Amino acid sequence: MTESSIDELLNWVISVDRRLILMESMKKHAFVRASDIAHEVSRSTQNISHALKELESKGLIHCLTPEKTTWKKYTLTEAGKQILDKLDGKSL
16 A cells, blocks of 8 residues: 555545544554444444445455444454554544
């Protein structure tokens, strides 16, 4: 992944607060579920599920349980880890 594509994805993540909230939550957990994050950050499960789908579509997270229709678990991809590293170094 090039530096410019990382920067572009980072800007995309921080442009919507639910994405940023989800990425911040990913720092604390090896894997996440929408309902757990929603409860943790006082957001609706639908709001967090939407963010999970957005991040998955950009290749920042990966679903560990795609066969399930509910209680899906997600983890960071290598690209997602790069974004988190960059996020930690950026003052928001």
